Amino acid sequence: TRTLLTGGSGFIAAHILDALLKRGHSVVTTVRSQEKAEQIKTSHPGVSKENLDFVIVADISAPHAFERVVVSDPPFEAVIHTASPFHLRAQDVKKDLLDPAINGTVGLIKAVKNNAPSVKRVMVTSSGAAIMGFSKPQTYTFTEADWNNMTWEEATSNPLNAYRASKVFSEKAAWDFVEKEKPHFSVTSINPPMVYGPIVHHIKNLDGLNTSNERIRDIAFGKAKDSCPFTGVFLWVDVRDLALAHVLAIEIPEAAGQRFCVSPGQYSNKDIVECIRESFSELRGGLPTGDALKPGDFPPTGWYGYDNTKSKEVLGISYRPLKECIVDTVNSLNPFVNKGEGR
Numbered sequence: 001t002r003t004l005l006t007g008g009s010g011f012i013a014a015h016i017l018d019a020l021l022k023r024g025h026s027v028v029t030t031v032r033s034q035e036k037a038e039q040i041k042t043s044h045p046g047v048s049k050e051n052l053d054f055v056i057v058a059d060i061s062a063p064h065a066f067e068r069v070v071v072s073d074p075p076f077e078a079v080i081h082t083a084s085p086f087h088l089r090a091q092d093v094k095k096d097l098l099d100p101a102i103n104g105t106v107g108l109i110k111a112v113k114n115n116a117p118s119v120k121r122v123m124v125t126s127s128g129a130a131i132m133g134f135s136k137p138q139t140y141t142f143t144e145a146d147w148n149n150m151t152w153e154e155a156t157s158n159p160l161n162a163y164r165a166s167k168v169f170s171e172k173a174a175w176d177f178v179e180k181e182k183p184h185f186s187v188t189s190i191n192p193p194m195v196y197g198p199i200v201h202h203i204k205n206l207d208g209l210n211t212s213n214e215r216i217r218d219i220a221f222g223k224a225k226d227s228c229p230f231t232g233v234f235l236w237v238d239v240r241d242l243a244l245a246h247v248l249a250i251e252i253p254e255a256a257g258q259r260f261c262v263s264p265g266q267y268s269n270k271d272i273v274e275c276i277r278e279s280f281s282e283l284r285g286g287l288p289t290g291d292a293l294k295p296g297d298f299p300p301t302g303w304y305g306y307d308n309t310k311s312k313e314v315l316g317i318s319y320r321p322l323k324e325c326i327v328d329t330v331n332s333l334n335p336f337v338n339k340g341e342g343r
């Protein structure tokens with residue numbers, strides 16, 4: 001299947017790109033610059049232009065950013081939309097987080113409706129943030145039927161809320177579009193909680209690491225020795241399982257029109273520390289112990305569940321354990337340590 005993948009330079013998208021190519025799809029991916037296209041090309045030596053090509057989309061929130069991008073020869077049959085800002089450095093939360101997420105999603109699916117009649121499936125990388133509203137009691141298990149009902153006022157109150165809301169509003173906009181416009185394609189969303197895992201995308205140094213993996217970096221390499229990072233979400237998924245879920249979601253007809261909660265379950269900072277302690281004796285001295293484990297610790301009264309039944313039954317996903325994820329992540333970050341340009 002000829003597939004358009006947005007945001008190919010990202011942590012998750014790089015794994016989706018690998019999974020697409022491995023499963024025989026031909027891919028056009030959007031990146032923000034020619035430099036990023038070259039970096040991706042370099043990490044896929046021997047892959048032909050027919051199987052991997054690039055389009056520059058410098059800013060997904062620009063009006064009509066995707067209007068021509070969705071046109072290709074041979075024509076696209078599927079679209080996977082991952083590009084969306086995930087960082088908490090926003091100065092202006094509307095401009096930096098909400099607009100690109102919402103306008104990017106709406107702009108893309110409008111373009112598909114207008115200019116890409118051959119597309120049958122559109123996959124949107126949403127988030128657990130679009131499912132989990134924290135006003136429910138912490139004994140609750142979330143399912144695909146749940147929505148985080150954030151208001152615009154809450155959304156604009158701080159960067160973390162704005163990021164969470166950007167996922168709520170952009171996913172909602174996609175479903176609203178389908179309901180109102182009845183387009184020629186179906187939408188599917190995948191809703192991961194915290195995504196951890198080895199990096200296969202290009203980074204210059206560990207300061208440029210994607211947001212979710214910062215936790216693993218900080219715990220593994222000494223930054224959290226005196227105090228563990230805050231934890232907002234005690235549920236996780238391995239990036240490789242998530243990437244495969246994306247590709248299966250465009251391949252499996254029953255996935256059309258569905259949302260998917262994807263996660264093997266809960267984790268805590270302590271669990272991550274243990275995984276690292278057991279496997280990397282040379283890192284033990286920098287790991288947090290005792291009171292340093294208290295910030296962001298798993299609540300004694302428990303935390304929300306996340307029902308993965310549908311992901312197993314419809315997509316057939318089987319989830320990697322945390323230990324494998326953490327060990328592979330640390331190994332992928334290790335080459336960047338002590339390079340002089342990292343931390």
Ligand code: NDP
Pocket residue numbers: 006007008009010011012013031032036057058059060061082083084085086100125126127128167191192193194195196210211212
């Ligand atoms: P990354 O930051 O690694 O990837 C984000 C991608 O979006 C990058 O390719 C980035 O381009 C692109 N992007 C961001 N803003 C713009 C913009 N204005 N114009 C064009 N491109 C833009 O993060 P992840 O891989 O973690 O995130 C990918 C998706 O997964 C996002 O939709 C995110 O919300 C979602 N997600 C992630 C979770 C996680 O824990 N990692 C959890 C739940 C959902 P560039 O590299 O050039 O900046």
